Amino acid sequence: MNPLLDALRAALGDTHLLTPERHDLSGWERDWRQRARGRALAVARPGSTAEVAAVVKACAAHGVAVVPQGGNTGLVVGSVPDDTGTQLLLSLSRLNAVRAIDGDNLTMTVEAGCVLQAVQEAAAQAGYLFPLSLAAEGSCTIGGNLATNAGGTQVLRYGNARELCLGLEVVTAQGDIWNGLSGLRKDNTGYDLRDLLIGSEGTLGVITAATLKLYPQPAAKLTAWAAVPTMEAAVALLGLAQQRLAAGLTGFEVMGQFALSLVDKHYPQLRVPLWRESPYCVLLENSDFESEVHARALFEALLETALEQGTVTDAVVAENLTQAKGLWHIRESIPLAQVDEGLNIKHDISVPVSRIPAFCAETDALLAREIPGVRLVNFGHLGDGNLHYNVQAPAGGDAAAFLREQEERVNTLVFDQVARFGGSISAEHGVGSLKRDKLPHYKDPTALRLMRAIKTALDPQGLMNPGRVL
């Protein structure tokens, strides 16, 4: 018998400690994009913060590494064990209670294992908006969202997961519980441990619960789709929309022509508008706290000005919620259309918004020159300077061979450009295992040294999600 497993069984009960001898652990061991398959020593499924603490404490005592996992929907291989069979997979999925909703304080306190969509729905039922929204919301958990500082489609207005969190409950690497749950908007009593833990990808401790910001529900949401003649025009339109709609501008997505052509090809029933006429289309969302009539008047005045200024060449405003959902559905179908088209290389980069046009012009040209036939699937959250600047293998060739031979080179070309433009090689997905080896090349060396010092200080045994980030 393994003494750690005995201790865990005693702490959790037999039902909630799953071992490879008796259970199929593949759902926990395989990452979302099927890029990695590890082997876990066991899967622990604690049902309370105290049990999480007991698990981590036992692992610390036995020198066993802990890999925390939420919905396991991450894109950078950050939540599955390695292939040694020595790491404990700590699933947070049973910690899924909504502990409290405080309307007057505009906060809710939820446990880490709550699925994001359940958090959104609990907020909506109480009459409030929890604005974090991303493609995996039906499966990802709020703990994972916080551990990776998830982004999504509403960041322009509401910020990343970090900006939506007021307080955390955390189990440290030593198995102590830090109760930092707080509904406070202001608290200057010491170092910002909350934001340090957020985005640390489970390498400094385990997030077990969080107090989140709520917002009033808008009275109306309108969506528009505009064809823009250039990326410069898209940036100018963004500035105009920010001036006119201010905080009402809750979404601003850009989509390149080739990206939309893939949606048109693989999902013709979605009827992608305006894509044939223009190198880029933009999706704008206006959340209005007065009325739909007011929202529509603002939107139409905005688009009229943009048409006059030439930053928009044509536009449609969704007439109803169904049409609006249809437009968002097109945007969200780009990754699926990419899969249908075949293997591709994904990026998640950011540069300052002002530099996006030059970045795209230069990098498009560079890749076309260096890798003949390359096809760029460029789309993303322009309002945040965040592009999924993806690369599809040349048409008709052997896509698998292309990836094998060119992925590293494509990454280097793109990342070097990102660095030249003062950007980030991981805007919203995190580092995980996938980009860990890139950090020493692209991150400021002093920042890396500070990060390593913090890691060593808070997790001296190096047992928290090892091999991630650093």
Next chain:
Amino acid sequence: MNPLLDALRAALGDTHLLTPERHDLSGWERDWRQRARGRALAVARPGSTAEVAAVVKACAAHGVAVVPQGGNTGLVVGSVPDDTGTQLLLSLSRLNAVRAIDGDNLTMTVEAGCVLQAVQEAAAQAGYLFPLSLAAEGSCTIGGNLATNAGGTQVLRYGNARELCLGLEVVTAQGDIWNGLSGLRKDNTGYDLRDLLIGSEGTLGVITAATLKLYPQPAAKLTAWAAVPTMEAAVALLGLAQQRLAAGLTGFEVMGQFALSLVDKHYPQLRVPLWRESPYCVLLENSDFESEVHARALFEALLETALEQGTVTDAVVAENLTQAKGLWHIRESIPLAQVDEGLNIKHDISVPVSRIPAFCAETDALLAREIPGVRLVNFGHLGDGNLHYNVQAPAGGDAAAFLREQEERVNTLVFDQVARFGGSISAEHGVGSLKRDKLPHYKDPTALRLMRAIKTALDPQGLMNPGRVL
């Protein structure tokens, strides 16, 4: 000769190293509220980030403590040297360049020594809003604002200094330069060093520059003043205003009757409205991106509903900018009126907004019971749950004796109540030396242990602003 001073003189030139033998250093040695007067070994006034690094490196080599100082307007004795004459005062005031304004990216990059008002003005000249705003804005520096995570009157909409900063340039305790200046809205490449440094009060490193968020300028700003019958009504009015004005609600201040009576008494020319009829008044600010007409219509509809619901008993809306400034001036005159009234005990607390009414009811009664004659000057940023719950000595008595005898007891009574209500004993002013000894009593012990581990990891010699925070 002192070898450190020789090294500093070589690095900075004779003009920018001030020693007590040759200069009057009292302006740097005395704190804003005149509560402390230290003695500096010398005052170093570097003119560039490289010079800051040279100063810190030299101090590290000689084992000499460094006390960074911006505008020296802090309220918790965090930026003056102790009285040993052994600490180097590092003034950032010569680093005062606005390095860049990037309109399309809505960012500006400024050096730490820029006075806050100069930052606001540079933004305004370029057509943008930098929203951080607080009483000391004519003297405080952005470096100090970030080091203390300053709050102020616009936090409700725009957040504290932390939320307004996208990137930092920092000199570490070892004298290395971390270039984390970034205009990126999204960057998930590792631990959040930016937010760790922000609010660390110079104990982990020296902020030398920052990239800040800009916002479009609103088309109109309107201010209203409302009498509310109870604190419960004030909280209900806040909720209504948040629903109706959403992000347009940029200010929501509450002022107790006694606080306003002091303004009326000492500054009768300010003509405080509505204060005689009501236990509390509220100041609301609406920033509108359409027009003044639109702002006024929204505001009037809001106040009409509030009057119907009984959360407001009477209200005035400023007719013009002069009237609006007059109303804000009343709010900002409360601390001055307190000084005119005599010695008092200041607090800077926060509790969840939803718990403010119960907190005030219980704590008002407790203090009245425990300390007969006590007079509460209760006012603050209700939208952030942040009250300056100040205590004025009983009328007619010896105020100095009252403070001597009762200050500790009053603090304990108030802070224990804050703790009971899940609040913070320092909402926006920080810890400094003043509240350092309170932290072990009121802060979660695990959080304190994590903070100490981080301090030791990043500043193993303990030379960065020692005796502050921890």
